[in-house]
Amino acid sequence: MSEVEAAQDEGVAAAAAVAAAVAAAEVAAAAAAAAAAEKARSRLSRCGACNNCNRRDCGLCVNCVDKPKFGGPGIKKQACIARKCLNMQAREESAEGGGDDAAQARKRPKPAQPPTAAPGSAAAGDGERAQADAVGAAKAPRSHSDENNSESNAAGMDTDEIAPGVAAARKEHKDATWAGNTDVLLDYLVRRKGRTEGWKRLRETDLEEGRALDVGGDWPWADKTALEEEFISMNDRHRRESNTAPNLNALLVH
DNA sequence: TGTTCCGGTTCG
DNA sequence: CGAACCGGAACA
Ligand SMILES: [Zn+2]
Ligand SMILES: [Zn+2]
Numbered sequence: 434m435s436e437v438e439a440a441q442d443e444g445v446a447a448a449a450a451v452a453a454a455v456a457a458a459e460v461a462a463a464a465a466a467a468a469a470a471e472k473a474r475s476r477l478s479r480c481g482a483c484n485n486c487n488r489r490d491c492g493l494c495v496n497c498v499d500k501p502k503f504g505g506p507g508i509k510k511q512a513c514i515a516r517k518c519l520n521m522q523a524r525e526e527s528a529e530g531g532g533d534d535a536a537q538a539r540k541r542p543k544p545a546q547p548p549t550a551a552p553g554s555a556a557a558g559d560g561e562r563a564q565a566d567a568v569g570a571a572k573a574p575r576s577h578s579d580e581n582n583s584e585s586n587a588a589g590m591d592t593d594e595i596a597p598g599v600a601a602a603r604k605e606h607k608d609a610t611w612a613g614n615t616d617v618l619l620d621y622l623v624r625r626k627g628r629t630e631g632w633k634r635l636r637e638t639d640l641e642e643g644r645a646l647d648v649g650g651d652w653p654w655a656d657k658t659a660l661e662e663e664f665i666s667m668n669d670r671h672r673r674e675s676n677t678a679p680n681l682n683a684l685l686v687h
Numbered sequence: 688t689g690t691t692c693c694g695g696t697t698c699g
Numbered sequence: 700c701g702a703a704c705c706g707g708a709a710c711a
Contacts, residue, residue, distance in 0.1 A: 476693055476708085502690070510705065512692050521693090524709090 479518035491515045495621045 479486050490497050494514040499505040512518075 478693080478709085479691095496692090500690085507690095508704065510692060511703095517692095 475523050477521035478524045479512075480520045480522045481518075483519045485516050486518050488513075488516045498621070 481487075490500075490502075490513045492498075492503055496509055496511040497503050497505075497513045499507060499509040499511070501507045
């Protein structure tokens with residue numbers, strides 16, 4: 434083989450390689466564009482079917498405690514750690530023609546009602562342990578010095594009759610929820626990394642001495658802290674991978 | 688209106 | 700690079 438011939442072969446090979454590279458690049462670019470376009474619309478939302486989706490707000494994790502509903506400042510804005518969906522689904526783009534399926538029923542969380550019956554009574558119990566008072570949830574534990582409570586009900590007696598046991602149970606229920614709130618909030622404040630701004634603002638306004646009451650609920654987790662840790666990492670891992678892996682069925686814990 | 692909480696951005 | 704923040708659409 435002459436040197437000229439060898440050089441020609443090399444040239445041909447190089448040209449072919451370039452062509453192949455260009456083609457591959459085009460494919461990759463197209464894929465990237467498609468992926469980017471996909472990412473733009475279509476968020477993921479909770480499946481509504483997994484264990485966590487069917488849980489109620491625990492009211493104790495850092496994410497719950499952050500919620501205004503629980504007296505938090507709403508800085509983190511994340512789902513309850515115990516409720517973080519384990520199988521996020523692509524949001525179905527709009528409603529398909531005609532009557533849609535039963536996907537609607539399992540969208541939003543259970544209201545998480547306060548006790549409707551005094552503990553020990555017939556209607557109490559059966560998995561109705563968790564707290565989370567969403568009804569008439571007062572604002573922050575101590576909203577800015579503002580009190581406007583005037584009884585203006587001159588119409589006489591009201592027909593609203595709540596059994597004394599229930600009223601007491603509700604109050605206790607709520608007190609317990611709020612008590613844990615401040616503790617967890619404070620704990621998180623000293624334990625967290627990074628940012629300062631949001632919570633700094635909180636510190637000078639809402640934070641105050643918390644009465645430690647400790648919620649006496651029987652949670653499914655034995656060691657609250659350990660499980661919380663587990664869920665936090667799961668949460669983040671899921672979040673990170675959700676770009677490429679919309680379905681993480683492997684994480685289902687049925 | 689208030690709540691949920693994803694996902695992108697920014698901070699450490 | 701992971702943790703924290705927060706804009707803001709979807710929902711109730
Ligand atoms: Zn929670
Ligand atoms: Zn789910």
